[in-house]
Amino acid sequence: MSVIVLLTQLLNGVQLGVLLFLLSAGLTLVFGIMNFINLSHGSLYMLGAYFGAAAYTATGSFLLAVVAATGGSLLLGLIVERVALARLYAREHLDQVLATFGLILIFNEVARVTWGPSSVYIDVPGTLVGAVDLLGLSYPRYRLFIIGVGVAVAVALYLLIHRTRLGMLIRAGASVPTMVGALGVNLARLNALVFALGAALAGLAGLLAAPLMSVQPGMGEPILIVALVVIVTGGIGSIRGAFYGALIVGIVDTVGRAFLPELLRLMLSPSLARAAGPALASMLIYLVMAGVLALRPQGLFPVKHG
């Protein structure tokens, strides 16, 4: 277990964390402001990947693919929010879970009808192929690119939320939505805007993940569950929480999978370690989340009220 391997795995963890952050940012805002559970957020991630993959295959331009992925899921998010979900904001969580669970089934079939049941693959864009040398550590250029994009989005979101009028409304909406409405802000429009922003980020995450994994129906669900872990660990409604939560979950998951089996081998018999290692590594992030929730139910970085 050399330092190089550890550093590589750490960077992989950061890269996964950044992807998770793009997905979680929208989810946590929708949770925090509308008090709404959107299980179908993963479907926007999936469809963003499909939109981007289709545009990339048709034009060969990754930039156009980014536009298609973000724009496509933004539009789709707006439509879904206005047509179905906006009616459910005032309802019980139960109805919200139910409706968005149904939406997952619908979107998966839409993807299957439109693009077929088999996986779609896209290549890493030409300029991002290969590896870069980071002080003696050779690391894939595309993964570094993902980290860069994610950090840029995080900074942009930070500025948006803390330095603009819109951000002020979002923060106020997360604390006391009724008061924001009473002050004359069009809450319906604010909600739609936040939802669409989250949808666009989910679509971007889907496209960025596409060259690393295959694009297929149902690809949004496993990562949605992990994104839920992220926002609950970080603190619901908090962008800062989503960012740190995503990094924690990404690193714990990646590093745990890489080293936990070896670590167990030092303590347990080889056969037991071989059996327990991968299972325990998969469980690790859920253990972290359950521990955080049990000890700090509001999450590690909750929204500050008042």
Place this chain on the structure above:
Amino acid sequence: MAATAILLALAAVPPLCAALAQPYYLTLFARVMILGLAAMGLNLVLGFGGLVSFGHAMYIGVGAYAVGILDAHGVTGGLFHLAAALAAGAALACFVGTVCLLTRGIAFIMITLAFAQMVFFLAVGLKEYGGDDGLSISARSAFGPLHLDDPTILYYAIFAVLLLTLLAGHRLVHSRFGMVLRGAKLNERRMAALGFPVRRYQLTAYVISALVCVLSGFLLANLTRFVSPAYMQWQVSGELIVMAVLGGTATVLGPLVGAAILLLIEEALAAFAMGLPVGVEEFVRDHRLGALGLLIVLAAVGMRRGVYGALAPSAH
């Protein structure tokens, strides 16, 4: 009235299937009852306790794996299977329930999901018991003269468990215990102020509801003679919620109706044939999950009391 009609209809399924020579429907309705049983169990915390658990599928898995693992070691005694399943389920539910009930609202939904995922990955990691691929069961649980290998006997055994659970559920919900539980759903703080140890009541309800799901998993393993981690995928937990809400969460029987609706519609769509042009029918059959999703969304947006809830008087 509606309840009696539904139960009589379920009791009439085996002779009808025999008369029509359609053994497949016997299995289908056995599945309806088993999943309905699980949804009824979930509904004790979901509908009457107001606690949205998104992880009850893990208890189906516990019940099923108890049968599978004991069978793999050559233990076929049904009472052993049942005792092991219930003991493991009770221990797990006590621990998980204690931790989860520290939280409320969205956090409760998520932490129950997290525990279910942990148990799911644990089952995937059980390589000696099939891991991801699951495990075939060599023989059904043996209950002396009661031969579960006979499909009709198995069906009526499941029916009997369902009936007993319904009766027990009805009495529980209308007992003092049930009143406290429902009171806590409406206003937890007020119940606490009245001097009720609310969390202890909720934990008891959680464990009972988990044990009903364990029972359902035990029966499912005996029906299919197969267990796999797929029984406790998070989608199964979602489907249980769908069943409860679709049928009506304010009633004891509602979730069973919801399970019947969900499974029968899926079955009907899979065999969709209404004289439409060939391409259309095939399209519906291939993409039935999408149609089901549409139905679920419509039900969530448009329905407040569930199908059975609209028919029957509410328990409140």
